[in-house]
Amino acid sequence: xxxxxxxxxxxxxxxxxxxxxxxxxxxxxxxxxxxxxxxxxxxxxxxxxxxxxxxxxxxxxxxxxxxxxxxxxxxxxxxxxxxxxxxxxxxxxxxxxxxxxxxxxxxxxxxxxxxxxxxxxxxxxxxxxxxxxxxxxxxxxxxxxxxxxxxxxxxxxxxxxxxxxxxxxxxxxxxxxxxxxxxxxxxxxxxxxx
Numbered sequence: 001x002x003x004x005x006x007x008x009x010x011x012x013x014x015x016x017x018x019x020x021x022x023x024x025x026x027x028x029x030x031x032x033x034x035x036x037x038x039x040x041x042x043x044x045x046x047x048x049x050x051x052x053x054x055x056x057x058x059x060x061x062x063x064x065x066x067x068x069x070x071x072x073x074x075x076x077x078x079x080x081x082x083x084x085x086x087x088x089x090x091x092x093x094x095x096x097x098x099x100x101x102x103x104x105x106x107x108x109x110x111x112x113x114x115x116x117x118x119x120x121x122x123x124x125x126x127x128x129x130x131x132x133x134x135x136x137x138x139x140x141x142x143x144x145x146x147x148x149x150x151x152x153x154x155x156x157x158x159x160x161x162x163x164x165x166x167x168x169x170x171x172x173x174x175x176x177x178x179x180x181x182x183x184x185x186x187x188x189x190x191x192x193x194x
Contacts, residue, residue, distance in 0.1 A: 001023075003023060003024035005027065006027070007027075009028075009080075011024075011131075012080075013131075013133075015131050016128070016129055016130040016131045017121060017128045018128070019127055020127050021127060028098065032076050034059075035059055035076050035077055035078045036074075038058055038078065039055075039073060039074050043071050043073065045071070047070070053069075056069055059075065059078035060078050060079075061078070066087075067083045067085075067087045067089075068088045070090050071091060073092075073093050076095070076098065077097040080097040080099070080117075081100075081102075081103075082101070082102045082103065083103050084104040084107070084138070085106070086105055086106045089103075089109045089113060090110050090111040090112075091111050092112045093109060093111075093114070094113070095113075095115050096114075096116045096117060096118055098117055098118045098129075099118055099132050099133050099150055099151075100117060100133035101133070101134045101136075102134070102136070104136060105138050105139070106138055107136050107138075107140055107142070108140075108141045110144040110146075110162070111145070112145035113145075114145075115134050115148045116147070116148070116149055116150055117132055117133060117134050118130070119131070119132070131150060133150075134150065134151070134152055135152075135153040135154070136153075137155050137157075140154045140156065140157065140158045141159045141160070143160050143162040144163070145162060146162065146164045147164070147165045147166065149166060152166050152167070152169055153170070154166065154169075155171045156173070157192055158170045158173065158174050158175070158176065159175040159187070160181065161178075161181075162177075163179070164176060164177045164181040165178075165179045165180055165181060167181065168180070170183075172189075173187040173189050173192075175187060
């Protein structure tokens with residue numbers, strides 16, 4: 001069967017499944033190699049060498065004058081990540097982005113952020129994948145060494161405490177922590193300063 005260009009991404013957007021044996025999956029493999037190569041180039045440069053940003057701009061297909069990402073940095077699908085303005089991602093982030101990741105304006109991420117948007121099928125785990133887009137809404141603050149699982153939305157102005165594993169949506173203005181993450185308290189929206 002012939003598949004049109006982009007078919008694998010249509011499947012990912014629907015949550016899958018995808019089958020690595022199918023010819024359409026080659027487009028995903030090609031993007032993974034492109035992304036890993038560009039990350040390797042950026043990570044091979046000294047942190048004070050500003051030319052690493054050009055590698056990341058090629059990775060994401062956009063200028064990053066309003067986004068700051070520190071290396072080392074890993075992303076396997078640069079074409080599946082969208083950034084708002086004023087996003088800051090500290091070093092050692094790992095974005096497994098095939099299912100799609102969207103960072104809205106003003107996101108802050110501490111070192112060690114991990115986001116997964118792909119999962120293995122429980123019964124056909126070696127050949128079949130499922131997906132869930134991750135959305136991080138305006139001015140969310142992601143703490144040190146957290147993990148966000150597929151399909152999760154982090155609400156606006158939310159705070160995810162260090163070490164948390166987020167398996168469910170986080171409400172706007174919530175502070176969550178733990179494994180799995182649970183609401184610790186709610187912040188007062190009237191006290192927020194942009």
